[in-house]
Amino acid sequence: MTTATTPGARTETGGYAVDVVERSDNRMVLSMGPQHPSTHGVLQVITEIQGENITKASPEIGYLHTGIEKSAENLFWSQASTVIERMDYLSPLTNALCYYLAVEKLLGIDAQIPPRANHVRVLLSELSRIASHCVWLGTGGIDIGALTPFFYCFDLRERILDLFEASGGARMHPNYIRVGGLRDDLPDGFLGRLDAVIAMYEPRMRDLRGLLQKNPIFQDRTIDIGIISAEDAVAWSLTGPVLRASGIAYDVRKAFPYSGYDGYEFDVPVRTEGDAYARFLVRLDEMDESMRIIRQVRKKLDAPGPVQIPDTKFAPPPKETIALSMEALIHHFKLVSESFRVPPGDVYQAVEGPRGELGYYVVSNGDNRPWRVRTRPPSMYNLQVLKKLAIGELIADMVVMIGSLDPVFGEVDR
Amino acid sequence: MALGSGGDFLLTTVDSVARWAQASSVWPLTMGLACCAIEMMTATAPEYDIARLGSEVFRASPRQADLMIVSGRVARKMGPIVKRLYDQMADPKWVISMGACASSGGVFDNYAIVQGVDTIIPVDVYVPGCPPTPDGLLYAVNLIQQQIKQGGRGGILARA
Amino acid sequence: MPSSQAPPAGSTALDPTAVRPDIADARILRVTPAEVRATLSGLRDDGFTMLLDVGGADYPGREPARFDVVYHLLRMPVTIATVAEVGTPERVRVLCGVPENDPVVPTVSDLWPSADWAEREIFDLFGVRFDGHPDMRRIQMPDDWEGHPLRKDYPLRGVARERTPRPSFALKSNVGAGTPASGKTAAALQKQIAQARGQAKQEPPT
């Protein structure tokens, strides 16, 4: 029975008919659809299965397309970070940081960012990397049936979100990074709470490793599942933990250091097997490396210092000076009403996000709004390799593969 | 529930017992869309623990769920699917529109986002915030429970 | 938030991609659709094994080629490599100008399988067709969607809702939205960058 409806055409009841492929022997076309407990978001994988084996898998994305890049083109330069932060909602600060680094490069003030601002930016990036890996480990464990790590991970993430709330004001999208540095300095009780998180991290990580790392069931379900060779990883342009689990140690923090990352010593965890278990180990080691960086940043945060470039043409003047000096008031009003202008040009700025190389290709034509903000979405390319990996595997293994690739659909669908 | 005069039996209407049972086990449907889905998951995590309200069982299929939490922005491609899931849920059913994007399109006033999920399906409780804190979601589930107990939809005759 | 339904009127959408030599973030090549495949396969054999991203951009005013298809390449070892062997890989940015009347570019999804979805997205959001692509259909928008949303002449709030009035309280920006800085402002901006960069004298680009 072949029904060659055009793929995705709307049917009369308003649903979406998918392309029903030729059915020779007892194959079945199944839509692991947008609403599915273990697709880590709104992913639809149209799988042609023979019993439990998958013979053809074609992921369909776009179910969370938010038109973020179009919205960014209609907002001021500093307003655009509101929508851009909502792209990768597991590590919003990494998105904002990458976008603002690109804008600062266009403005030519990237060398002037005060050191304390860079330290806090590195601290926030590493904290959001740990928080994002916690969500991945929690939900990935549930896919395999391990419920306990979910509670351990989200409790650790809760402590980190408290830090974001204390510094930036909001748990998930604090909008704390601005052009030229930060919105304002860290609150005074912040460093004490940071020490509490650093102290709590080590025992919690030992529990998490104890729960899963040598667990035979977990190992059976993840070893030799979704093997990606180094050559395939480069051909499918995978980056981040997925690439490093296949043996190539490409980390943007080492290759193109930004925000003072070359000042910290940390190493890049690499494995060569390239299967789901290797990706699991790489991400766990990466969380330890992030904590190592956080300890080094913690020492540097004691010294007070400015967190914003003094040039009030780009960064709003401190609130208390507005009532005093006429010029500060004018600058403040000009920035709020029509924002600053960025000289024309285009730039590609990359940052090492939890999912891989997150890049922003920002184009400006001298206007007070970005002309084009193109995002290089690491999780879209990491997810695309599912087409090749899922052939011949069991459906249960495909769920493990999706979890190990760690896609975030705000970023895949933009 | 009025205490019986005999003292040893509780006399109450069957309807309020049904409403008490329905209110204390409002099972949500796993339909996480965007950032609010992460806050919904955090609501089930130990810190906020939606299990205290009896709603920690997130059913994957709409047939077994009676509360749909639209958590996140609804894209135009996802709209018909949300409508279809709502139709396939068994009555009586309730809807929480979690977050600004689900309630009104939020910061995304553009071509790709449905400007408020109430243009597609009837909504019972709107939760403000972008994303709302898990406390906001717990309070929304409380409001749903109050709606059930105070005689809205539900009860033994399941007036839809 | 300034209301800008129509594209910035009268903006001489100058080609910003060739103005800033001072941002040395990648080697930039400008090609035409005819030679894009040759350049890219040449670069691939030359060692640029990873096609990081294929992006699109729309410059409505620009005469020879309205659209830009931007290929980001990265030199990456193909075998097991440590951090030292990866070192600081070289980046290349290939800009392929595409005319407005027949926006067709040969596909590179056979050279790099990762280009498949990226090219589908550019077709979906910009309307630039890639001939030779195995599965040329929309990826982000529903399949029966008309128009290509990321084009500058596509209204922000979609065709259907374009005429709905913006809320009256929306701030009317007092600056002609989208007119690029010119004359004294442009000079001031450049002087500011020069001063920011600490270079004594920098001749502002025209």
Next chain:
Amino acid sequence: MDFVYIFRSMSPYGPVAIYLAVAFLASLAFCILPGLVARKKPNPVKSQAYECGVEPTSDVSGRFPVRFYLVAMLFVVFDVEAASFYPWAVQMHQLRVFGLLEMLMFVVVLAIGYAYVWKRGGFQWR
């Protein structure tokens, strides 16, 4: 306290029969009553098959590979085996060595079947 008297006259299996009858009737009630009492609100989409929110892609009447039934049969066999441990476990002390040996024989017989299926690849899905 005349209730006790009635039970003594019934056969020892009386309470078991009552227990099974009540269990059966209760479960029957739970299945039938909601269908009768609840208010029906059919709509065309609700009657269609649920498939993750999209149109059902293929009718479910296709043929299933035999492996599904093989796995089901194996489960039934070993589930019944596990269930039959319970009565033995309750009376384990009274039965002492004789019960233990009897149970071991029971397990060994089933283990031979288990080994045979394992070698023939009944558990391998591929």
